[in-house]
Amino acid sequence: MGDHPYKHRPDYCFWRPSIAATDFRTVDPVVRGKFKLGKNHKIATAGSCFAQHIARYLQIAGYNYFVVERPHPAFAGWFTDDYNYGTFSARFGNLYTSRQLLQLLERAYQLFCPFEDVWTNESGRFVDPFRPQIQPGGFSSIKELQLDRKQHFSAVRTMVEELDVFVFTLGLTEAWVGRDDGAVLPLCPGVAGGIFDGAKYEYRNFSVSDVTSDLRNAIDFIQDRNPRARFILTVSPVPLVATMEDRSVLVSTAYSKAVLRVAADVVANESDSIAYFPSFEIITGQHAGNTYFEPDLRSIRPDGVAHVMGLFAKHYLDDGENSDEKPDSAIDEQMANHRQRMTDLAKLICEEESLNRQ
Template identity: 55%
Template structure:
């Protein structure tokens, strides 16, 4: 007979039995998942840099990765990647915050039109303030930028209307926005284009309550155009590149990720057909002893990504037999540097936030 609620706990509920002495690759913090993805489901992704890994593995495993903004057939695969086609389900670049996602939906459906329409650079080219790195070298004219934006937002409308599952990786709470109308930028103006102005731009660090409100507003808006849509939330394990708060970047990272993780818990309790997948916990858990990060302490190594995707395929899809194997934790010494470089590249290749690091010490 039980003497108290902690008698007879399942293994997963006890730290020692669930983690101590268990090989890192065998740790599985997913107890249950509310629904299964099928091979025919149209699966879309958006979010921070880490979300790119999910798209890459789903495509590799033969799932129906849904893209509505494809590159022109004349572009090579390398050129398409350079111009950010296929990185996410549409060419929106990194969506680090819940407010960015909500504003994307509103812009696509004619509910919000940012006053900061375009940036003209010193060389005469034009940049989209909400996608400053989407077009290498910028657009040749304002008309070209506007035409590309119209096509992009049409692709976003199609995406939201026709997807079956939307996977969103929340990355940050810190952001910069326009003082005039609250438009949220993916990176501070002046970093990857445009000109920073303290009179026009302001820093904001989103609270738990704001993140929850924005995500619930987005989910309700998504369901208004696509009632069957299911949503999977994750939190990026990639630390902040830099913080605009007057404190250590480690402290800001911890706060930001904590806010996002708690927000996810509130969101899944408030809406049905919304699930949380613990990518963040799998990568950052103490049981890994840091082995899932490269030497820069930010980039997630391929063994870490493989561990996440192995468990995602096992619990969230109907084809667990095709789960991805986890590569060896310690590559041969001769291959180690190249392995870490490749792993870092996979995360950083299309990451707006990396522009915040000027490389100085």
């Protein structure tokens, strides 16, 4: 056999030595990180439910998880989790799509004002259509909702202007939007407030070009106001709980994850300040089978989270080398102690779960 370019490629470029002939718990598709995060860096997170694992790990590992929206000191500690403080960097709940992220930024800077800004729930209390489950039971008045939103937007602006790194986990391509203004909602109206009206809302399934454009615009928006900002994009490995397409939810999941994965790759390859981290591949790759999923085939098992976060630490955190191939490290022990809390928290604010049919 003559000489050819493949002969000179490293092992990680070949399936057998790096995947098939490797213990699935040590498979490392990251290879190398684009940059390192120090303990003084302000690291903000947003996105789908899976993003919460990154936030929890950063806190446990002693990194500067950047939380800009906190409860009043008089109430901190007893309702922080229930009211979704600290789940993400600000109290925005799940941002499942890149369009949601972009519109949140625009709304926070008063560059986009949706026509509809308040719903009522079954109890007659008031709900923020763009954060329908961040306030258990809803707000007592429209004024309370508006004041909370004003504070929230101020926190988002602080996050944008002061963060060092923004970790965004893409979760979905399917969404419901307002027909008049294109405002993207995290949940279909009628699920957790509001009334569904086909004349007011339409279903959208975003394409690769949609997601790519929205990601670029959101990143540009942040960097225009914070030139030092860097970004880590991930794709959630959690399947869709339901689809509006007239096909199997399995097919819709494959479409959605493929679109998000391609868009993230395109955008990450455009700049040294944007990285892609393969949490999706670590959990769903053939090497793992279904080992990292709970029996419902959606929830991620703690050992799957540990694999993902171990590689995140190894390749992106300044002292990550210390946790390489050390499953009994102090951090992993702390992670084990916090697993139930992380599971409960993820269930609490994962709005998509409201669509589940038992």
